[in-house]
Amino acid sequence: MTKTQQHAFSSIKYTRTRSVAVSPDVMRERRLVMGLRNDPHADVFRLLRTQVLKQLRENNWTSLAVVAPTAECGKTFVTANLAIALAMEVNQTVLVVDADLRNPQVAWYYGLDIEKGLLDYLQTDVPVEDLLVNPGFERLVVLPGKHTTSVSSELLSLPKMTALVEELKNRYQSRIVLFDLPPLLSSDDALLFMPHFDAALLVVENGKSSPEEVQRSLAILGETNLAGTVLNKVNGAVFPRYRYGLGVKNA
């Protein structure tokens, strides 16, 4: 990072971006394992971070969408924890954009009590700087969602959204942008949003996501680069067909 960029980042962090630290109790309750000291499950996210960073660096990718076939597979859980793990690496900053306008939950994971979110930006004139929040972890900034909408695909494909994403991706060097998106099989949001991200991380739920759902999801992703697949809700075991296995049962 150059001095100017460092200055730009500190100014956004300390002057405009609200900083709200999440308490350990909230982290435990919401399975924000990466934020807890010595949580045994955090190692899985460190491993995932290493694998993801390798993919990003080798391919010069900076933006990653976290996707899943259906609801409740753990997209937001993975996004929130992976973002902290990535931000712990000192040489980059991380921005999490809650682009799941149908069920925005990123703020909940970080225990953030927010008044406005991405939808307000898209529908009114709220400046984006007023929406950014630092959830108490160095180098991590969140653009939360607040209200829900059923017309989310229309909004995500607005020129205003396109301009925002470009700005967020390009404003700082060494920044990774993670997008939390609605399930692939329940709307065309991810499909319409695809031009905005470099690669996808597919989260599938152990014992729930069927091979057919995974196939259909891969078909929707089409030519999109796949940074990896996370088999979520496994306890300990890593299913060999998949790149990563996450078991965080008792967190």
Ligand SMILES: Nc1ncnc2c1ncn2[C@@H]1O[C@H](COP(=O)(O)OP(=O)(O)OP(=O)(O)O)[C@@H](O)[C@H]1O
């Ligand atoms: N590895 C895990 N171990 C235990 N519980 C988990 C794990 N991953 C997610 N969960 C729990 O499963 C539920 C669904 O997770 P999450 O909210 O991340 O799903 P989602 O894919 O974002 O769903 P939606 O599409 O509805 O937004 C949450 O209660 C979460 O705490």
Ligand SMILES: [Mg+2]
């Ligand atoms: Mg979610």
